[in-house]
Amino acid sequence: MPQPTPLITLLTDFGTRDAFVGVMKGVILARCPEARLVDLTHEIAPGDIRAGALALRWAAPHFPPAAVHLAVVDPGVGGSRRPLVLRGAEALFVGPDNGLLWPAASRDGEPGGWEIVLSRWDRPVSATFHGRDVFAPAAARLAAGEPPEAFCRPIRDPIRLNWPRPDRQGRSIHGAVIYVDRFGNAITNLSPADLDHPAEGDVTFTAAQQPVRGPSSCYAAVPAGDPVVVLGSTGLYEIAINQGNAAAALGLAVGSEIEVHAAGATEGDQGQGDALIERG
Amino acid sequence: MPQPTPLITLLTDFGTRDAFVGVMKGVILARCPEARLVDLTHEIAPGDIRAGALALRWAAPHFPPAAVHLAVVDPGVGGSRRPLVLRGAEALFVGPDNGLLWPAASRDGEPGGWEIVLSRWDRPVSATFHGRDVFAPAAARLAAGEPPEAFCRPIRDPIRLNWPRPDRQGRSIHGAVIYVDRFGNAITNLSPADLDHPAEGDVTFTAAQQPVRGPSSCYAAVPAGDPVVVLGSTGLYEIAINQGNAAAALGLAVGSEIEVHAAGATEGDQGQGDALIERG
């Protein structure tokens, strides 16, 4: 039976200005020439594990199930953090053991986990660029069909990364901004389930002392320049400004508190939604 | 007869910082695993339909004729604008019906036009990310060989996008800057035909009160730091500074007026050139 073409996605905080990403691609193609390489992003802010973990979590599920996802946001490179392989339902994830891979790999339940054994590694390992020396060759080997067991030892304690859940206090629900995208849309940790599936205009989101009635059906539901809350493509509510930049205009950033007055909410009725996961 | 590998180009204003582009690529590859994906640019300024339309117009003709060009600069996402497929000579263009696709698709004459019928769409459609939910899957279906008729209805009134033509006033011709590139070169809407094919040094371009004698044969025809007018690779004249940034130094931006004194021009002799189209 012909194998499908190996597919490797790449996500890093390396930027695209230096040679780092090109080097990793060269290393992969030298080992697995037929691999298809797809960039997710290389513009994660340096060291921002949480932003990288969200981007990976949001993108990976859309790829063919057997893809290998290579992710390197690695402020601890050269220290004691372990190089990691995780397996979700089918996809494999390769990167540092700092939580980066966790939200994506654990989407469909507890992932399988392995540590790449550097003492048996087949090439030299620099202190500063495990993307080149460890993670890219590991991804190439996995994409070429080697099982993780060929160069890893199983582990059961990969570092987990989670976000605070929304907090219900009487008739209001307290959440937070977890991501600000390029357009300045402030993505919250609040899902429809957290707010008891409000109809349009049923609730008020207060961010930076500014109340916004919502949710609305789309950005264009309000005049250009006005704030608006919509259910974003991630399955989470986001605070936006129609044809504007909400984060800049309202002073929102990751961690900004959001208070929602849900008129129809009753105490003791806790939302059960997974606040980071779109429903596919 | 073996089919050529499907080729899809991507142009958006999504930037490369967030997961948006990676998500679209995943969606495409899940539907059409053999598709080749080529990024045109994702750095169109948010919502700048005109800049996106020019970049698409300038890049698309260089690709193999049967390519599918996916373009998403979509400030009206979730509103009433239609999702569109246009067909030029052979290439297919997929994106919002806001003019973005028009200059590229109409290059070789009136393009065929279709509206993607969302009421029969085979997957959920969010209010904020039609790139993922509509345009990427549509491009994948077209690249995999489905005809537009399989999921579209024909339309005859796609939104057209054009630029003001140069205006002849006595012995001078008035044009405008239509694009500023990364190097600060200010691309005008003036072609050789508009200026009666001037020889080197035959005319004076006045931009922001600054006269520049031209055209010159290349940037390096003037000393480093001096302004220069050259016939750019798009087939249009551009105002540049040799080894410098003309837009910053001269205060030029999209819309800046350009006045050309064409010593050899005679009234009533109107240029016939297509001011946005390079001649291939």
Next chain:
Amino acid sequence: MPQPTPLITLLTDFGTRDAFVGVMKGVILARCPEARLVDLTHEIAPGDIRAGALALRWAAPHFPPAAVHLAVVDPGVGGSRRPLVLRGAEALFVGPDNGLLWPAASRDGEPGGWEIVLSRWDRPVSATFHGRDVFAPAAARLAAGEPPEAFCRPIRDPIRLNWPRPDRQGRSIHGAVIYVDRFGNAITNLSPADLDHPAEGDVTFTAAQQPVRGPSSCYAAVPAGDPVVVLGSTGLYEIAINQGNAAAALGLAVGSEIEVHAAGATEGDQGQGDALIERG
């Protein structure tokens, strides 16, 4: 014998905002539809031949040996500089004859050299975009199997590009910063051989009046926010700040002087290392 898939890497200073890179890819794919395209970087600062040459030098050796490396940082476009093909051990390099290709192509010894003969070129050549009109089609022809001789004439005097070697003055060695990466790490021209292979903590690097004891084993060997010197992935020492930006914090830039007091160094014992070359 089946040929391997042609592989072309791309490095330019064109940025990713405009259509330039997409145009080049279209030109390549129209000529060599099966070519695999891999971006090294397009974010070289406009006209910065030295930065481009280093990025190419650092990335190219990691690719499969028969790759074609297309590089365009070309401030002299349209002037008298020659369009160039160089051949290293196996790889081919295509770009302007301004030194850009030299460090990568000469890695394994004197490269073969050819000038692309524009008077016999098979398509029109603009004055401003040889990436589209000359270098991309040349790379496509080489990737498709044409030898350089098919459209070039041999030359023996390609422009060479080198960096100052470290200078030993009594008990101190004077070097310089040659590159600053996205993380603000200041890469020097100093290799272990230049410093007589110092053990950890054996020497003091003084940059911008700030002494840093080193080398250290990794960034994380010092507290977050402290300066550190590590042997970087390029085989050169780099001045960094653990989880910070050394160039910004210490005021370092390309050309900044570095003085190293090597306690164990003896006069007359010159380092022999190649200061720009990692050892693979």
